[in-house]
Amino acid sequence: MTTTDPPLLVCDSVAKSFGSLTAVRQLSFTAGRGEILGVGGPNGAGKTTLFEVMSGLNPATSGRVLLEGRDITHASPEAICHAGIARTFQLNACFDSLTVRENVEVGAIFGRSGRMLPNLRPSPEMQQATDDALDLVGLSARQGLVAGSLPVLDRKLLMVAGAMATRPKLLLMDEPVGGLTHAETDLMMATVRRIAATGVTIILIEHVMRFLVALSDRVMILHHGERIYEGSAAGLVQDRRVIDVYLGEGASARLAALLREGRHEPA
Amino acid sequence: MTPLRRDIAASIALVAAMAVVPLIFDTRYVITQLTVFFIWGIVVTQWNLVLGVAGIFSLAQMALFAVGAYGTAMLAYYGGMAMVPAMVIASLATVGVSLVIGFACLRLKGPYVALLTLAIAQMLYLIVVNDTGCFTNPPSGCLPLLGGVRGFSRFGDLGFRDLLGSKWFVGHYYVGLGLLLVAQVFCAFLIRGPLGLAFRALRDNPGYAMSRGVGRLKYQLWVFGLSAFFTGLAGAFYVAHFGVVGPIVFSVSMLLFLLAMIVVGGMGTVWGPLLGAAVLMIADEGLREVGDWREIGLGLVLAGFVILLPRGLVGLRRR
Ligand SMILES: Nc1ncnc2c1ncn2[C@@H]1O[C@H](COP(=O)(O)OP(=O)(O)OP(=O)(O)O)[C@@H](O)[C@H]1O
Ligand SMILES: [Mg+2]
Numbered sequence: 001m002t003t004t005d006p007p008l009l010v011c012d013s014v015a016k017s018f019g020s021l022t023a024v025r026q027l028s029f030t031a032g033r034g035e036i037l038g039v040g041g042p043n044g045a046g047k048t049t050l051f052e053v054m055s056g057l058n059p060a061t062s063g064r065v066l067l068e069g070r071d072i073t074h075a076s077p078e079a080i081c082h083a084g085i086a087r088t089f090q091l092n093a094c095f096d097s098l099t100v101r102e103n104v105e106v107g108a109i110f111g112r113s114g115r116m117l118p119n120l121r122p123s124p125e126m127q128q129a130t131d132d133a134l135d136l137v138g139l140s141a142r143q144g145l146v147a148g149s150l151p152v153l154d155r156k157l158l159m160v161a162g163a164m165a166t167r168p169k170l171l172l173m174d175e176p177v178g179g180l181t182h183a184e185t186d187l188m189m190a191t192v193r194r195i196a197a198t199g200v201t202i203i204l205i206e207h208v209m210r211f212l213v214a215l216s217d218r219v220m221i222l223h224h225g226e227r228i229y230e231g232s233a234a235g236l237v238q239d240r241r242v243i244d245v246y247l248g249e250g251a252s253a254r255l256a257a258l259l260r261e262g263r264h265e266p267a
Numbered sequence: 268m269t270p271l272r273r274d275i276a277a278s279i280a281l282v283a284a285m286a287v288v289p290l291i292f293d294t295r296y297v298i299t300q301l302t303v304f305f306i307w308g309i310v311v312t313q314w315n316l317v318l319g320v321a322g323i324f325s326l327a328q329m330a331l332f333a334v335g336a337y338g339t340a341m342l343a344y345y346g347g348m349a350m351v352p353a354m355v356i357a358s359l360a361t362v363g364v365s366l367v368i369g370f371a372c373l374r375l376k377g378p379y380v381a382l383l384t385l386a387i388a389q390m391l392y393l394i395v396v397n398d399t400g401c402f403t404n405p406p407s408g409c410l411p412l413l414g415g416v417r418g419f420s421r422f423g424d425l426g427f428r429d430l431l432g433s434k435w436f437v438g439h440y441y442v443g444l445g446l447l448l449v450a451q452v453f454c455a456f457l458i459r460g461p462l463g464l465a466f467r468a469l470r471d472n473p474g475y476a477m478s479r480g481v482g483r484l485k486y487q488l489w490v491f492g493l494s495a496f497f498t499g500l501a502g503a504f505y506v507a508h509f510g511v512v513g514p515i516v517f518s519v520s521m522l523l524f525l526l527a528m529i530v531v532g533g534m535g536t537v538w539g540p541l542l543g544a545a546v547l548m549i550a551d552e553g554l555r556e557v558g559d560w561r562e563i564g565l566g567l568v569l570a571g572f573v574i575l576l577p578r579g580l581v582g583l584r585r586r
Binding site for chain 2: 055056057076077078080081082086087089093094095096097098102105106107109110111112114116117118119120121122162163166
């Protein structure tokens with residue numbers, strides 16, 4: 001990525017309040033093409049709310065969200081999906097009574113354009129997008145199962161596949177490894193790397209710092225709806241405010257050790 | 268064979284089998300009851316699209332049926348229109364009414380949709396029966412614009428009396444069978460295709476569906492509009508078949524009877540509603556002798572299925 005590229009996403013003084021509670025305050029940031037931006041912060045910091053705003057499910061109270069220069073602040077969720085933003089949810093969302101394949105087909109068929117009437121049957125490209133997305137997350141062999149019966153890791157992977165089937169430019173992932181085991185976290189990490197390798201920009205919310213620092217090109221920490229840190233993952237452990245309000249001394253020391261180890265690992 | 272091909276093949280096989288029935292039994296009672304089964308079959312397959320497939324708890328189905336029925340009767344009675352064009356126009360009018368209802372229900376959830384649609388149906392019923400001023404004065408006596416409590420009769424037919432003489436009802440049997448075939452194949456296409464996928468996705472998780480590009484307004488209007496056409500047509504055919512229509516089509520027991528068909532057969536499935544219609548109509552034949560107990564029996568069947576077999580008879584097989 002060169003610095004002359006205009007950013008893919010621009011959030012300009014975005015604010016969101018629920019009555020008297022301000023969940024996101026005057027937040028401005030950008031995400032460049034091909035970048036992985038990590039977002040952290042304590043519970044209730046406004047991370048999920050930020051995704052709600054960007055995906056149109058709960059539009060901003062003020063400020064603007066631009067995707068490729070286009071104002072999508074007040075666009076509907078489906079229009080934002082068509083514009084190229086797909087998200088996954090913190091609470092594993094899925095179409096429980098649909099099969100795994102049908103879950104992904106929803107994204108492949110409806111995620112690309114808002115035609116008045118869809119085709120009578122999925123087009124070959126839609127079939128291909130479905131197959132590719134299932135392959136990407138490794139769910140091809142289980143595509144006939146009913147989604148509601150899947151274990152938690154598979155549900156999370158299925159959400160990622162559904163998002164990827166829409167062929168997004170920007171993927172928003174809300175706690176993709178929350179509640180997963182160490183090994184499962186590694187598997188999700190490999191999946192995110194495969195997605196990033198296809199050139200998709202990713203914004204990642206995660207409390208699991210191991211995951212967040214390993215993947216993020218840049219990290220932003222929110223607290224009470226405001227940014228308290230933005231910069232490299234390595235800089236997190238040197239930032240007094242981040243240690244005080246979010247990481248704590250213990251976690252911060254462990255993270256510092258992890259970062260030192262990571263540096264010695266062959267690339 | 269894909270599920271869709273299987274459904275179409277099954278529909279054709281079923282219709283072929285039904286097509287020989289009049290050649291074997293020509294008892295008027297049997298043929299007429301089967302014709303009524305075709306009418307209710309169409310109504311429940313279409314209602315199932317809204318209720319089971321899209322998961323929108325609309326109870327306006329019989330009001331839509333009534334729009335098709337009354338529309339046809341009024342066009343024929345007042346306008347002297349031939350049956351077939353009157354039926355088509357009335358069915359299109361049903362689509363229009365249904366789109367308005369679908370739009371009104373858009374922001375409502377679950378039980379509120381049921382309440383609003385029931386209120387709309389009741390309102391239409393009250394408009395019809397409370398309309399007592401004479402609009403015309405035919406020899407049979409004062410007739411309000413909407414037919415009042417008496418309804419409409421004497422307005423032309425499909426022409427089978429001229430064609431088949433005393434066997435005219437066999438003509439109606441085949442028309443009903445043909446309409447049911449078209450309605451059922453249409454449902455299978457819809458349920459198995461991308462539109463059905465959109466309806467089911469919105470039913471399972473509206474927020475998630477919207478963020479995957481499925482527009483709620485658009486698909487809610489599609490399901491209301493599409494299912495209304497054949498519902499209106501079933502109402503229109505009911506009028507053509509019986510030659511009368513009255514406010515009984517709005518009755519709650521009728522609505523419950525049809526709802527029970529869907530629940531017993533299996534909501535949201537391709538074949539459940541027809542299976543349920545067959546089972547309940549046969550059961551109803553059996554309960555004819557017991558009079559008032561019929562409604563109680565129906566209520567018990569409905570409650571029993573909701574509690575014990577929420578996925579209906581079709582759901583039994585899949586377990
Ligand atoms: N729909 C809503 N109505 C009212 N308040 C809300 C709503 N959604 C979020 N909030 C409030 O906004 C604040 C930010 O919540 P949000 O879910 O964005 O936090 P988060 O950073 O994602 O936290 P976590 O790490 O626990 O997921 C919280 O105080 C929350 O209670
Ligand atoms: Mg959150």
